[in-house]
Amino acid sequence: MSLDGKVAVVTGAALGIGKAMTEILLQNGAKVALLDVNETAGKSLCEALMKQYGQEKTLFLSCDIQSEEQTKAALKKTSEVFGGIDILCNNAGILNENTWEKTVSINLMGVIRSTYLALEHMNKLNGGRGGVIVNTASMAGLGPLPSCPVYTATKHGVVGFTRAMAAASSASGYGIRVNAVCPSFVQTELFANILDKLGQFSHLADATKGMVEKFGTLSVSQVAECLLELVTDETKNGEALVVTPQMKKYMTFVNTIQ
Numbered sequence: 152m153s154l155d156g157k158v159a160v161v162t163g164a165a166l167g168i169g170k171a172m173t174e175i176l177l178q179n180g181a182k183v184a185l186l187d188v189n190e191t192a193g194k195s196l197c198e199a200l201m202k203q204y205g206q207e208k209t210l211f212l213s214c215d216i217q218s219e220e221q222t223k224a225a226l227k228k229t230s231e232v233f234g235g236i237d238i239l240c241n242n243a244g245i246l247n248e249n250t251w252e253k254t255v256s257i258n259l260m261g262v263i264r265s266t267y268l269a270l271e272h273m274n275k276l277n278g279g280r281g282g283v284i285v286n287t288a289s290m291a292g293l294g295p296l297p298s299c300p301v302y303t304a305t306k307h308g309v310v311g312f313t314r315a316m317a318a319a320s321s322a323s324g325y326g327i328r329v330n331a332v333c334p335s336f337v338q339t340e341l342f343a344n345i346l347d348k349l350g351q352f353s354h355l356a357d358a359t360k361g362m363v364e365k366f367g368t369l370s371v372s373q374v375a376e377c378l379l380e381l382v383t384d385e386t387k388n389g390e391a392l393v394v395t396p397q398m399k400k401y402m403t404f405v406n407t408i409q
């Protein structure tokens with residue numbers, strides 16, 4: 152699928168992985184709406200991108216994906232300004248075992264909310280053009296990160312939601328593919344400030360450091376390359392693309408019912 156003229160929405164676009172996803176989409180010809188709670192970083196990035204890619208290519212919308220009202224309004228605005236939505240990158244996420252309800256609210260409920268609201272614009276059965284949704288999960292969506300049980304639970308939830316939504320979409324004729332990217336550790340703010348966010352599991356910080364030493368760290372652009380693959384390769388639906396500094400591979404799941 153060519154990205155020329157396609158319209159993308161990236162949540163958590165102001166920093167880190169979302170910023171790199173926004174950049175790769177723009178580089179490949181898409182128009183991108185940047186959604187983020189961080190207005191300062193979001194506006195400043197958007198201004199820089201407008202200078203580089205043109206005023207009409209990008210748009211910043213202040214949006215907390217925990218809010219139905221804000222998310223609905225941001226998607227409506229995107230559709231009005233750019234004329235529809237073809238790509239949704241559900242990327243916004245936090246890691247905080249202290250405020251664990253908020254972690255569930257953003258990482259899992261936020262992904263579900265944004266997906267359902269975006270379907271109203273993308274679903275071919277509602278007059279949309281179809282398209283593709285890519286969820287930023289994590290390797291912690293495939294196996295346990297012991298210092299972060301709630302973060303692990305949310306990312307397993309995102310992988311399960313991705314696979315079930317992909318199957319629901321193809322069985323229903325929505326014309327929308329749904330995939331997930333599952334990176335190991337990535338050099339971002341989320342990763343840098345981890346130690347004071349483990350709460351009652353802070354005694355497991357050394358074990359986490361050991362995992363970081365084992366896996367190494369990815370750059371945000373390595374994750375953005377995976378996004379590009381999942382968006383452009385029309386054979387990919389219901390996939391979880393695992394990426395570490397050493398390898399990139401599609402996860403094989405055992406289907407218990409079929």
Ligand SMILES: NC(=O)C1=CN([C@@H]2O[C@H](COP(=O)(O)OP(=O)(O)OC[C@H]3O[C@@H](n4cnc5c(N)ncnc54)[C@H](O)[C@@H]3O)[C@@H](O)[C@H]2O)C=CC1
Pocket residue numbers: 162163164165166167168169186187188189214215216217242243244245246257261287288289290333334335336337338339340341342
């Ligand atoms: N950094 C890492 O090691 C890894 C991160 N991930 C996932 O990648 C995604 C992006 O994380 P990073 O770029 O590392 O984090 P980051 O902290 O650098 O950036 C996250 C962005 O999301 C925004 N955000 C947070 N809550 C929001 C909300 N309620 N509504 C809208 N925007 C919100 C933040 O303002 C920020 O701009 C997350 O889902 C994270 O779980 C996955 C694997 C590894």
Ligand SMILES: CC/C=C\C[C@H](O)/C=C/C=C\C=C\C=C\C(=O)[C@@H](O)C/C=C\CCC(=O)O
Pocket residue numbers: 246288289290291293294295296299334335336337341342345359393
């Ligand atoms: C401290 C947390 C910082 C960032 C959070 C983030 O999302 C990073 C997670 C990074 C790694 C998690 C790794 C978990 C690995 C496992 O549980 C293993 O069981 C391997 C899982 C899948 C391997 C796929 C395969 O090679 O077949």
